[in-house]
Amino acid sequence: MITELAHFALILAAIAAVVQMIVPMIGAAKGWAGWMEAARPAASAQVLLTGFAFAALMRAFVVSDFSLAVVVANSHTDKPMLYKISGVWGNHEGSLLLWVLILALFGATVAWFGRGLRTSLRARVLAVQASVGVAFYGLILLTSNPFERLAVPPMNGQDLNPLLQDPGLAFHPPFLYLGYVGLSMSFSFAVAALIEGRVDAAWGRWVRPWTLAAWLFLTAGIALGSWWAYYELGWGGFWFWDPVENASFMPWLIAGALLHSAAVTEKRETLKSWTVLLAILAFGFSLLGTFIVRSGVLTSVHAFATDPLRGNVILGIFTFFVGGALLLYAIRAREMTARSAFATLSRESALVANNVLLAVGAFVVFVGTLWPLAAEMFFGRTLSVGAPFFDAAFTPFMIVLALILPVGAVLPWKRATGKAVRPLRIAAAAAFLAAALAWTLGTGKPILAPLGVGLAVWVIAGAAVDLAQRTGRGSFAQRAGRLRRLPGADWGRSVAHAGFGVTILGISALLGWQVEDIRVAAVGERFEVAGYGVTLDDVTQGRGPNYTTTMADMRVDKGGREIARLHPERRVYPVAGMPTTEAAIRSGILRDLYLVIGAQQEGGGWAVRTYIKPFASWIWAGAIIMSLGGALSLGDRRLRLAAIRRKAAPASGVPAE
Incomplete structure (x- = not known):
């Protein structure tokens, strides 16, 4: 019954999208305020109806309702709960439903919080957004129905792709x-x-x-x-x-x-x-x-x-x-x-x-x-x-x-002179020293790695100079106070640029100085890679919630002292009939130890791959920093709303709501 209601709700959401696409657009063209306002309730109805349909599909995955074709194809009773839930969008039909839900949610957000917009512009924006929704509702309902029933439900499902688990x-x-x-x-x-x-x-x-x-x-x-x-x-x-x-x-x-x-x-x-x-x-x-x-x-x-x-x-x-x-x-x-x-x-x-x-x-x-x-x-x-x-x-x-x-970042608007870039001399010097140091430590390695390190330091130091320039002159306490009071957009730009530099540093170091070793190792054998000793102590068989596993017990030492014990795996998912590799990684600030266990070879040994990856974690740390910069800029609500009130209402000729 819930499935049929969800399907009906999705059809009603498509109808609401059609109303939202047509009525506000006509209202904006004719100057009819009531028709333009129709976009807001239509957008709200659309997101509520689509949200109900998505929640119903998620419930079907959680309770393993194998009367639905999409649940049969992408779930299994033995699958952990997290992957039952993620199975909702781990397939074509469910992911499209998530797509239209997010599309409706973005439109509803404009309807709810876009009061600073000109009424005609808001109506047209919501109408265009709804037109995209109409197209995707049609795609779902006509070719990709997630609520398609099976005449004879099976006892169990075919499981989600193991790589997605x-x-x-x-x-x-x-x-x-x-x-x-x-x-x-x-x-x-x-x-x-x-x-x-x-x-x-x-x-x-x-x-x-x-x-x-x-x-x-x-x-x-x-x-x-x-x-x-x-x-x-x-x-x-x-x-x-x-x-x-x-x-x-x-x-x-x-x-x-x-x-x-x-x-x-x-x-x-x-x-x-x-x-x-x-x-x-x-x-x-x-x-x-x-x-x-x-x-x-x-x-x-x-x-x-x-x-x-x-x-x-x-x-x-x-x-x-x-x-x-x-x-x-x-x-x-x-x-x-x-x-x-x-x-x-x-x-x-x-x-x-x-x-x-x-x-x-x-x-x-x-x-x-x-x-x-x-x-x-x-x-x-x-x-x-x-x-x-x-x-x-x-x-x-x-x-x-x-x-x-x-x-x-440091140039002024409209017109600048050479003096504007003089503060970047500090960043240029830091970049040169970093590149020289990287070249010295990595003698015999490709030249691109030291150049990449220098470029990364140039970007990071440039972001710091940008922030420092915005604090003006004065004592350290005064400048620190101004730094704290800088708008979120200024902070966000500098932090995002610095994150980009951190990612460049991680990529340059990883590509330039990574060490790779591939060999066949017997149980109890010790071998060395880039100054690290690696010992394959044992290989055991085991079972997980919905897979079997071959797990290695590997000890890593340096200078005779054990620094890590890692357990790479090879998993096999019987329902899907697919193997996966689970690398064992010991992440650090300066390098990652990365071990992979392969198949057993003739003679009883095991294929083992060992990587020493310098600054690998900096790649994703940079992405996190870039995201933080975006969040800081997005959080600059005070500055954004103040400017909208100053510019939008007087300039439009139509009173802002």
Whole structure:
């Protein structure tokens, strides 16, 4: 009964989305206040109905209701509760339902808290947001119904993909969806502004928090996925340039460009046309990622579905919304003229360079990801594009971006002189010393690692100089007091830039100085890797909640003193018939010890892989710091609302509510 009610609620939510799409848009065109206000109750009804449907599906997974096809295909009675819950979104149908729930929630948030918006703009934003929802409700109800019943329910389910039965992967998809769908709000604001024919500073200030929230969630989601790949897959890497990894990375890059571009629109009312274009492209890349994950056109271990029909529908959604928005943009672009000019040496110019580098970087990833598909379709060739291409084509743009970031942060708006960058001499000196030290300690290693370390220190020290510059002159106590009182946006920018530098440091050190050892070891055998002694003491068989395991007991010593005892595993999930590798990692500030146990070899030995990974944890620490920076900026509510009240109401000609 609950299942049927949930299905009916989802249909009602789709109807509410249709009302929200049509009525407020007509009201905004005609100036009918009552019709415009209809968007708010429709948005609230939509999120409540979709929330009920999602809760009902989650209940079906928790109680193992095997009358539902999606539960049978993605759950099992012996599965731990965490993975029963995560199984809700660990499949195509459930993840789409989560997608529309988040889409409805973002729209309802604008309806609830967007009172500072012009009434007409808010109505149009909610109407555009609802139109995206209508498309995805149609996709769910017509091709991907999560409440499909089975005539004869089986006694048990087929289990969730074992690779997804991990805490990191349990939380990774929701964060990514919050980022993907969060960019739909930037898209809705852009299309609504194009329909109105008005893009101003107040619009730029409203777009920024939504983009910032999406970027923050994408950062967290990508970091969780990278961490999972590092410790779960057993290959020792943190990024594979897999098509689905790239699908989340591309909108993250464009969202970063949009954040910086919206800052220029907000502060200087320039780059308006470019900001609107980035808002369209950011959500376009999110839809492209949805297509890649669910269409089966590209092979990936992360893919949800391989149904061509669903892929074609998603491609149609992508074409309609992105193509339509770009057509509207082409019609309106001439009306979005800049009100102010700026010199070549200025913060605006630095942010333009930042935008170009991020956008071109995203385009490089886009070409590398889809080129195998294009080669097969148009040239009949089967090929793969791997890490060598991406490393060679993408890395130079990020190096230049890292060089520019500290400079752009200290330059004044509109016009600057060489004096503005003099404080960065301290950061430049620190970067040079760090690179020289890294070169000295790593003699014989690739030159790129010391250069990467120097670049990372340049970014981190530049962020510190940026904060110091904002405290002005005076005694230490006075400057410390001003530092505490700096707006959250200033703190957030510097912290996020520093986090980017920390990630660069971790990647440079890991790629430059990692040590790898692969061998066959017998039980009781000791071997040395980079000054560490590793002993395979024992290998035992055991059982987990829904798997069998082969677990090694390995002792690590240095200088004759035991420093760690690690237990790498090989698991086999009988229901799914799939093995997984569970690496054993001893993480530290300066290095990770990373051990993997393989299959038993002829003669009784075991395949063992040992890695010494310097500064590996700094990669994800940097992502955490970047997310913290985004949260600090997002929390700058006092500054944002004050500016909206000053700019939006007087300029609109329509009283703000």
